[in-house]
Amino acid sequence: MGTKKRRAQEKQIRLNQILDAARKLLFSDGIGNISISKIARQAELGVGTIYFYFKNKEEIFVALQEEGLALFYDIITKINQTPLACDEKLKQIGTAFYQFSQEYKDYYDIINYFLSSSKEFFEPQLKNKIDMSGSKILSLIENVIVRGIEDKTFHKEDAKKYAILFFGALHGMIQLKKLERTALGGANHKRLYEYSINKLVQGLIP
Amino acid sequence: MGTKKRRAQEKQIRLNQILDAARKLLFSDGIGNISISKIARQAELGVGTIYFYFKNKEEIFVALQEEGLALFYDIITKINQTPLACDEKLKQIGTAFYQFSQEYKDYYDIINYFLSSSKEFFEPQLKNKIDMSGSKILSLIENVIVRGIEDKTFHKEDAKKYAILFFGALHGMIQLKKLERTALGGANHKRLYEYSINKLVQGLIP
Amino acid sequence: MGTKKRRAQEKQIRLNQILDAARKLLFSDGIGNISISKIARQAELGVGTIYFYFKNKEEIFVALQEEGLALFYDIITKINQTPLACDEKLKQIGTAFYQFSQEYKDYYDIINYFLSSSKEFFEPQLKNKIDMSGSKILSLIENVIVRGIEDKTFHKEDAKKYAILFFGALHGMIQLKKLERTALGGANHKRLYEYSINKLVQGLIP
Amino acid sequence: MGTKKRRAQEKQIRLNQILDAARKLLFSDGIGNISISKIARQAELGVGTIYFYFKNKEEIFVALQEEGLALFYDIITKINQTPLACDEKLKQIGTAFYQFSQEYKDYYDIINYFLSSSKEFFEPQLKNKIDMSGSKILSLIENVIVRGIEDKTFHKEDAKKYAILFFGALHGMIQLKKLERTALGGANHKRLYEYSINKLVQGLIP
DNA sequence: CATGAATGAGCATTCATTCAT
DNA sequence: TATGAATGAATGCTCATTCAT
Numbered sequence: 001m002g003t004k005k006r007r008a009q010e011k012q013i014r015l016n017q018i019l020d021a022a023r024k025l026l027f028s029d030g031i032g033n034i035s036i037s038k039i040a041r042q043a044e045l046g047v048g049t050i051y052f053y054f055k056n057k058e059e060i061f062v063a064l065q066e067e068g069l070a071l072f073y074d075i076i077t078k079i080n081q082t083p084l085a086c087d088e089k090l091k092q093i094g095t096a097f098y099q100f101s102q103e104y105k106d107y108y109d110i111i112n113y114f115l116s117s118s119k120e121f122f123e124p125q126l127k128n129k130i131d132m133s134g135s136k137i138l139s140l141i142e143n144v145i146v147r148g149i150e151d152k153t154f155h156k157e158d159a160k161k162y163a164i165l166f167f168g169a170l171h172g173m174i175q176l177k178k179l180e181r182t183a184l185g186g187a188n189h190k191r192l193y194e195y196s197i198n199k200l201v202q203g204l205i206p
Numbered sequence: 207m208g209t210k211k212r213r214a215q216e217k218q219i220r221l222n223q224i225l226d227a228a229r230k231l232l233f234s235d236g237i238g239n240i241s242i243s244k245i246a247r248q249a250e251l252g253v254g255t256i257y258f259y260f261k262n263k264e265e266i267f268v269a270l271q272e273e274g275l276a277l278f279y280d281i282i283t284k285i286n287q288t289p290l291a292c293d294e295k296l297k298q299i300g301t302a303f304y305q306f307s308q309e310y311k312d313y314y315d316i317i318n319y320f321l322s323s324s325k326e327f328f329e330p331q332l333k334n335k336i337d338m339s340g341s342k343i344l345s346l347i348e349n350v351i352v353r354g355i356e357d358k359t360f361h362k363e364d365a366k367k368y369a370i371l372f373f374g375a376l377h378g379m380i381q382l383k384k385l386e387r388t389a390l391g392g393a394n395h396k397r398l399y400e401y402s403i404n405k406l407v408q409g410l411i412p
Numbered sequence: 413m414g415t416k417k418r419r420a421q422e423k424q425i426r427l428n429q430i431l432d433a434a435r436k437l438l439f440s441d442g443i444g445n446i447s448i449s450k451i452a453r454q455a456e457l458g459v460g461t462i463y464f465y466f467k468n469k470e471e472i473f474v475a476l477q478e479e480g481l482a483l484f485y486d487i488i489t490k491i492n493q494t495p496l497a498c499d500e501k502l503k504q505i506g507t508a509f510y511q512f513s514q515e516y517k518d519y520y521d522i523i524n525y526f527l528s529s530s531k532e533f534f535e536p537q538l539k540n541k542i543d544m545s546g547s548k549i550l551s552l553i554e555n556v557i558v559r560g561i562e563d564k565t566f567h568k569e570d571a572k573k574y575a576i577l578f579f580g581a582l583h584g585m586i587q588l589k590k591l592e593r594t595a596l597g598g599a600n601h602k603r604l605y606e607y608s609i610n611k612l613v614q615g616l617i618p
Numbered sequence: 619m620g621t622k623k624r625r626a627q628e629k630q631i632r633l634n635q636i637l638d639a640a641r642k643l644l645f646s647d648g649i650g651n652i653s654i655s656k657i658a659r660q661a662e663l664g665v666g667t668i669y670f671y672f673k674n675k676e677e678i679f680v681a682l683q684e685e686g687l688a689l690f691y692d693i694i695t696k697i698n699q700t701p702l703a704c705d706e707k708l709k710q711i712g713t714a715f716y717q718f719s720q721e722y723k724d725y726y727d728i729i730n731y732f733l734s735s736s737k738e739f740f741e742p743q744l745k746n747k748i749d750m751s752g753s754k755i756l757s758l759i760e761n762v763i764v765r766g767i768e769d770k771t772f773h774k775e776d777a778k779k780y781a782i783l784f785f786g787a788l789h790g791m792i793q794l795k796k797l798e799r800t801a802l803g804g805a806n807h808k809r810l811y812e813y814s815i816n817k818l819v820q821g822l823i824p
Numbered sequence: 825c826a827t828g829a830a831t832g833a834g835c836a837t838t839c840a841t842t843c844a845t
Numbered sequence: 846t847a848t849g850a851a852t853g854a855a856t857g858c859t860c861a862t863t864c865a866t
Contacts, residue, residue: 115381173371178321573805595750595756666832
């Protein structure tokens, strides 16, 4: 059985090797400039090897997206573990989302890549897997809201739905960043975003 | 001087010819599969001719995006002209946005293309032009809110900011469509969207 | 006859207009980036108009080349008019050639363009015209040498041939500029060039 | 390990296949008319394959240039190995250069292509590699001069510098070929070239 | 398991030149 | 004279994927 185990480990090592390379390229060249052969070169592996571990270029992207989501999940988990009041937690989660989109721009890009693409990607199972990463995030937010309802910080509300609205709305607001200097009429985007957080949290307060 | 005029008309005709071709391809092949040579073939023109009328592939996309924005603007203008109450208007605008994203999926895609791309597109002037189309939409929404505040349907609020939040949030919600069967936990996306509209309008009601 | 004259003048004006534009582009964008339509745009004329005045893109280049040659001729004419000794004159002409290739890099490029191209350009008459500009330069150098021979600064020599050698050799030396940091083994190119001038002049001294 | 070796050999074969095609095109169509797709077609390979073996179009040109330089180096090496006197050797090298520029016109063109282009080509390492081929040639000439100085055929002189002058000057003289029937005033170019060789060698003789 | 050579359609863009008006 | 619309071949280059070894 030791062999089997070792095999599995080696497989994992290769997998990481590839993802390390892909991540590096993601952060150095941006999502639009990643190619399989670049990844192969960076990982010091053959192109074919990449295809042995990943069916697709997209599958690699998915893995990176999951990394990004996991990272964001970690961030908001920390917020959730603080002894802050629920409304405050929610605000901090919102702010963290913005920061994440700026600091980990490339992770955000790759998440956005899947979200905004009009194509339907991957087979259901794969899709499931990814979305579950998103689910965890939504669940956490939902949880904060539930707690808030429980301790009367928030009024009664469909926590799940509101969590989705909260996340979706802020995601949409981030997208408007580009318009800062034009359609937004010069309004400071960051400020606008904070305004949005506040409104969304207010919407929960009795 | 008739010649001059006719020339200008002919030029306009060609321009439309090209945009017709591009639009057709947009709707048939999707934004990711439009290439200049395809457009040329579709328009029965030489590749060079396309470049005579448009500096860029992107410039064509911009034109199409403007079409989409104009179309959406028309739709919500009609809503605005009804004698509905402001809150109701706002809701209908929200719903119209959703419908637009479904019925004119490709126009929505192209708008999304510019919005979600991490690249900074086009020179400032061009950018301005496009964003101004967006501005009109935001202004209209803002206007509805202002009226609502005036007639006490809505409480006092920074109408401009709220308009942006309204639009941005709904835009973000539309993006989540993909997650319908997974991260959203089976929640019906359309219903979720309507829920969001309601919450956003409620946020304005005293 | 006034009409005829005026016509001719107008033609000259247009011609200059075009050359002005071309020259401007030569100096701003470099010889490799001049296109007829760019020239047309710069000159605020139609593309067709350019073709009315010049049969060819190359014909425009020829005109610019002549300008360059004329300019260089002016420079060395001034040197020739000084009361310097012939050997000194020759040296200064050599130095001036180098300076010309650096300061009027683009003129030099265009001269080089014709000289180093393996293609045979233009019909004989045109060719003649251009080369005559070169002839004048060679004649001037020849003249300096002749004077030098007359006043015994130089020993007897085929002045014409030596003039060509002088010019050709220095032209060749300028070409080696690129190799400064490699094949030339770090030898300073400018110094090398001056060394060459000296050797070439010494070759004339008894 | 035989496999590895064979692989390498096959790779070399492909490389030659490509260079053969490129050389053929160079000689048939001239340097200005070589395109990657032409090379691919000629070599009966896919375009991508070319790019697998050469990063660049320029890299192929460089390879061809090196071929040319190596060929010329071989020629003058043979001259150097004869028991001729140094001055005679130098003259023969000069003559060989002329012959090379005529017989291997296309190789000469490609060398000229890099030398006369105003663009700075390739990354330093590549540049180094090429120029070293030139260096070898210059070194050989230098060597002949050094020997001449040693055996008193030549007077004392900076051999390195003079070698460069010798080569550069003759290179420049070759460029003037075009002017044979015009600016050179009908002087026979070949004769002129030989005159130049003589003068340059005389410059070394006490 | 791993390799890496091979593919070839595809891409955006440029440009000299022509010609009907 | 002057225009400028139209052309379309040509260019260098990329890249996901396959498959024989």
